[in-house]
Amino acid sequence: MxxxxxxxxxxxxxxxxxxxxxxxxxxxxxxxxxxxxxxxxxxxxxxxxxxxxxxxxxxxxxxxxxxxxxxxxxxxxxxxxxxxxxxxxxxxxxxxxxxxxxxxxxxxxxxxxxAGLTALRTVRSLGSILGAKVLVTGPRGGVGSLQVQLARLGGADVTGLVRAPGSGESESGFVSDLGDGGAFDAALDAIGGDTLRAVVGSLRPGGKVVWFGSGSAEPTALSIYDFVGHEGVSISTYFSYVQDPLQDADDLGVLLRxxxxxxxxxxxxxxxxxxxxxxxxxxxxxxxxxxxxxxxxxx
Structure with missing residues (x-):
């Protein structure tokens, strides 16, 4: 073969x-x-x-x-x-x-x-997101597009961060600049580098970041002062290889339905x-x- x-x-x-x-x-x-x-x-x-x-x-x-x-x-x-x-x-x-x-x-x-299992499990790791404002970096990719949909199904108000503004009704809610201040309750980051630092700066105090990729291939420079005004923000990581394979069939079944x-x-x-x-x-x-x-x- x-x-x-x-x-x-x-x-x-x-x-x-x-x-x-x-x-x-x-x-x-x-x-x-x-x-x-x-x-x-x-x-x-x-x-x-x-x-x-x-x-x-x-x-x-x-x-x-x-x-x-x-x-x-x-x-x-x-x-x-x-x-x-x-x-x-x-x-x-x-x-x-x-x-x-x-x-x-x-x-x-x-x-x-x-892609589906990563999207499902990273969104699930945020806990209850009903009514929450959630940021997704890389929302046009295979994982990000599913994260956007699943988070919205969970009741979140989702914003996607893209490199450049898109066009068309399907891309409503996408932005290319996070601006200043804490606008989000949670974030899913696939980019790392300077983007992750900006993501931290976009979160309200007590917010949560799930970091699961490094699309920028750059290190992330963070200091304690980046969390001033964003106190209590936590960063957790997701790696597919440490997930329980016995759960794969059930989670794939959820996605297939x-x-x-x-x-x-x-x-x-x-x-x-x-x-x-x-x-x-x-x-x-x-x-x-x-x-x-x-x-x-x-x-």
Whole structure:
């Protein structure tokens, strides 16, 4: 079968590899779509030749887990693999797979796992946000766009921070400058650097920041004096790899129901065949990406 690997020159190439050998608690999924996450771009730069990227996976169970857990053979599923999801088939822990409703396309579902779980869990970590003013940095990206929607579903008044003003009714509530003073009760930050410092300055005393990304690739310079007028503001971090994988199926089920109901919209930027993984990665690295970049099965 074909699987995308890191070549000696750090570029991605699709090569023939052996079929996956699942552990007793793993199912083999016939992959119909996967998505490219920004975190994987960093891993590709770090890992050695032969490493196989890819976590988000949507497809059909080709072989159910031998221990009897998880979805049965033939079930349409979405989930998270440890790695190697940019393949024709991949072994995935059954506890990390959720059944996809019949009226939700698998390509749509493929945009959910990492971005959706990050959005759901970071919004959830804010606690009750009914009536709260919440700031989301990077609201046009795969995670940020979902955070905006989920926070609004939770009853928050949401503002998105963008690099430049957008246009169109769908971008109402977006700003390019935070201004001065404490306007927000909570914030979700994917940028870090000077932006995180500005976010702290935008919060009311006792506000909360959940910091889950470093899109600026810059250090954040904060002093105690940055919290004058914003006393009690707390900063907590979110890392996907420390989350309980036994919760993945249930949380994906929550997201899938919202998609099925039409209350959660997923933006797809572009679709590329598995053999064009390098192009897909370059697209994800480019500026102006709106939503998720997908890799799809070869016809």
């Amino acid at each position: 074909l699987s995308v690997q890191v070549a000696a020159d750090r570029r991605l190439t699709a090569r023939e590899v052996p079929e996956p050998v699942p552990a007793p608690d793993e199912a083999v999924v016939e992959v119909l779509a996967s998505s490219v996450n920004r975190g994987e771009l960093a891993l590709i730069a770090m890992r050695g030749e032969g490493w196989r990227p890819g976590q988000d996976v949507a497809g059909v169970v080709a072989a159910a887990a031998q221990d009897g857990s998880g979805p049965a053979r033939g079930t349409r599923v979405v989930g998270l693999a440890e790695q190697g999801a940019w393949s024709e088939r991949v072994a995935v822990r059954a506890s990390r797979l959720a059944e996809v409703p019949v009226n939700v396309e698998l390509e749509t579902a493929a945009a959910l796992p990492m 919202l998609v099925e109901q039409g209350t959660l919209q997923l933006d797809i930027d572009s679709r590329w065949p598995l053999t064009d993984a390098q192009t897909a990665m370059e697209r994800m690295s480019a500026s102006g990406v709106r939503g998720k970049v997908l890799l799809t099965a070869i016809a």
